[in-house]
Amino acid sequence: MYHARRSTVSGIALVLVTAAALICIIGCGKKKETEVRQGPGVGMTAGVVLSVGGLGDKSFNDLAHAGLMKAAKDLGIRPVYGQPEQMAEDEKYLRDYAEQGFDLIVGVGFLMKTAVEEVAGEFPESRFAIIDCIVEEPNVASLVFREHEGSFLVGALASMKTRTGKVGFVGGMDSPLIHRFEVGYTEGAKYVNPDTDVFIAYVGSHTGAFHDPVRGKSLAISQFDRGAEVVFHAAGSSGNGVIDAAAERGLYAIGVDANQNYVAPGSVLTSMIKRVDVAVFRTIEEVVHGRFKGGLREFGLADDGVGYALDEHNRDVITPEMLARVEELKRKIVSGEIRVTDYYDTIAPDES
Amino acid sequence: MTEPSTTNPTALAVEMRRVTKQFPGVLANDCINLQVAYGEIHAIIGENGAGKSTLMSVLSGLLKADEGEVLLKGHPVRGRPHLVSRRGLGMVYQHFMLVPNFTVAENVILGNEPGDRVHLDLRAAEEAVRRLGQDYGLNLDPAARIEDLSVGEQQRVEILKVLYRGSDVIVLDEPTQVLTLQEKNELFETLRCLVRDGRTIIFITHHLEEVMALSDRVTVLRRGRVVASLAIQDTDIATLAQLMVGREIGPGEKRTGDVTGDVVLEVSDLTAVSERGLQALDGVSFGVRGGEILGLAGVEGNGQRELVETLTGLRIPSGGEIRIGDQSTHGWSPRQFLEAGVAVIPENRRVRGVVEPFTIAENLVLGRHWKRPFSKGWVLDLGAMEAEAKSLISDFGIVPPDPEILVRTLSGGNQQRVVVARELAKKPVVLIAAHPTRGLDIAGRQFAHSCLLRERSLGAAILLVSSDLEEILDLGDRIAVIFEGRITGILPREEASEGKLGLLMVGARR
């Protein structure tokens, strides 16, 4: 009986293999047409190594990808991107791209710092960029955002919106970067109303803190319970819990990184957006035009690298007066009249 | 399910023509012809390894014959068990295939559930089971759970299963092995009743009295060949035995000499609780002297298993004492019992006896493997293991004589030889033999008995647990009877008889 079954299995296997082989041979003849690209960047290649999580995060990775695709469309470069499954692979992807002689290699996220450092040292002739942290290599452009400036604006909006004089902040991983959001947010809130109470909470002190919506939600709920009417999250997908809580309570959350206003229309006051897409696109543009330089590139309010989101989902919750006031604050920051504290300036440089 | 028998009455229910089945190294069936007429009880007998079960596997479609032809009610059988079963062949295996926590009815209908595609009509099932039971004297409560039934009752469920599926050719593989006398008689009554109803029975056994008592015809297999096929009235037990073994059988060895040794194993007021929390042993006391065989008779399930387990440290007694020599065994681990010289031939060799995926050599040193010469420190001495295995294999006639063969591939008889060889090689002070000849053929049985008698003459204290009265009467110096966890009597051999023991076995106090 077994033999019968065994031969059935082998039979199926044989059919599958033959079929596959046949189709392979037929398939070989078929060539995929390549898109015709136009622009000054034709013939150049930019590679983006996304951070763990990959496409579909509606945030960092998607934005970086959007920037890359915009560059392909507008500048004609060949876009390549990779999605490592584990941190250990980041380096392999970077090295692979460098070995192929890509014209620009972008690492998304501060978790890639060590990997970019190492590979950039190994390929001094290649050009690299890293988002959200600083790598001190001559051939690496460190694309950082003045999160404190954007946070200042949403903090101001939060303070204007709340009727209780209380607002909240939920951070993801307790780390210098997130403190930068927190400090700017607090300053903005207090700028509008010096008596504003700002509740502060962090999900945790490990990367998992960015992926814990349940904990995010419970932290937000406790802040709402204590009277906050607006809670800003800088907590990755843990923030989905914050937005959830706001929607349930009929109060407000503030999104982060990407425009999250659409997630719960009417319950998201606004989003503190980091234009990773702009940063990626601009850097590719610099490479295409031969203007690439290593070193620090800061994206702030002045060049629309950060900002607050206004769209059809939150037009009703932001009054014209609020809008006028926040635009004025923005002008003042750009002109230097208001100086928002950068958390990085308050700590030892090697910790940033 | 079963198609009506359109064939004429003289046609055969089962016909096998020149069936040959070869396994690597063994010609299991050699050109076998078998003819079973409709409505007869046909016994197939043969020693261990004669090829009976291979033949039945071929018949049921489980194995494919290399050569030859198998006809079931005139239709050729080709290696598809479910098709064969649909043609009306039902197999009742020795080891039941029942779902323990299902009810009788649920087990019976398993695979042929009544009702529409979605719903299960349990009421109809119970009704069907009840009706079948009444028709054939298989009285069972359809709602009872299998785990609560006795072995004999479980067998009835198996029979109901094949009847429910409409089988009219029923093969029973060693059906009486596990039954009490009473249950055996009931089974025979049922089988006769089935035959009267037009069904055909094939009955595998090696108990010749059963053949004589029950069957119409008998086919004798020896080493893969049919040596005779006879009508029952044309033969007798002695002829069959000789045909089966292929030579004249001498009388079994008998014990000789008186018991003079000191009491080595002493059990006093022993109590133990079974897994299900019932009182399995209830104040058991006895002693066994060196050079003595104490036979323990009793219907199975009256505490024998628990007794054997407590005597080997596998079960912790809830009260009482076991003394080996002058030592109390209180708190001993199985290993300490072993070290004190207690050897055991367990009742279920596949569970407690052998490690089937191990080789013969590995099994033969199991339980001694930590001692020299088999272990030197942490490291096994494979050479010493092999040497020991070779010598035991030849002493005990284990076939095939290769230490590296996996025990899984051995026949039951040879597995039992492995167990016996290993236990006796420990040179036991106390030997506990639980059903040591179960499943063995005549030669194997005689061999096991002579082993026990040899140990007796070497001075071991032997407790022989068996439900086979003949065996106990042949070997025991004294005979104890256990019933519901109590010893109902201990008789010297001279005073014991089947009748007296039978009374004690059902609880009559002496």
Added chain:
Amino acid sequence: MKDLSIRRIVRELGQALLPLALALAVGAVIILAIGENPLTVFGLMLRGSFGSLRRLSGTLQEASPMIFTGVSVALAFRAGLFNIGAEGQLLIGGFAAAWAGFALTGLPGPLHVVFCVVAAAAAGLVWGLIPGILKARLGVHEVINTIMLNYVALSLTNFLVGHPYFKEPGQIPQTRDIAASSVLPRFEFLYAHAKVNAGLWVALAVMVAVGYLLARTRYGFEIKAVGYNPEASEAAGISKSRVIWTTMGLSGAIAGLAGAEQVLGVFRCFVSPFPFGYGFVGIAVALLARNNPLAVLPAALIFGALTSGAQEVDVHSGTPREITVVLQGIFVLFIACEFVLRRKRRVGETEGGPKAGGKGREEEGRGEDG
């Protein structure tokens, strides 16, 4: 059974590779379905895993921890235990190695490495002993406990990484870098930036040691006996519970070593998130190796190559990387099927097979009905 003829070897090898062949066939169909050429994709996978010294070192880097976890799972399997907890044991072991790596200073090189490795093994041991003792003493099923302990290990290490005592200041959640004296040398002779390291030698040594343990020692004999038939082992005076808890402990210690290899050789600190999945791949590796420690090496190389090749596919073709994950999944599925079929056949053999006689069959009487 001792038959070591060429035919047998070929058959065994064929049986091991059959699942791979089937998985590739099914994978080819899927790749075709998304409009790519399977041959190209397979070519890329092959190149990605063995195409150059750099890629080879990547494959070896992936295979190293899989050898540890594969041996760990295989060992437990032999005692009849299902260690799903290699993942957690690896985490805990890795963390212990990192701690010993940065906290102990002033030790000479080789000694420091030994300390770290022992710390990892000890931590993994504890993580294996917990379910082992629970199983041996209370009969709690090890599968449940090892799974739960994976989460405990994950949360615990995540928490500790963030603690100021362990944490390297800065954005990245990782422990302080280990001292130079505790670093396992990487295979720079193979490729300048190789991450594969001397931990591979440790893995091979452990593999051979476990092979020896099972084949030649008293303890190994008892492990196998308990794994095959706990009742008979008990009757033979083997302490079942002792075998269970010691084997789980040992299995945990070996998985813990995988963490040490990652920390001392690959990362030189404990990073969060720590490489994920080696513990689970270990189960597949053990399955493919049929729980034979020595066969773990080729099995780990196959899985290492699949992982390593996946990246090449992602970089160089339009095929999404997920396809290679699907391929791995199908592969494991076929291994499992093959495993089951083999067992079935074995039953079949016992049923009517090459018995010295048919009696065993009668004894067993387990017929198959379908």
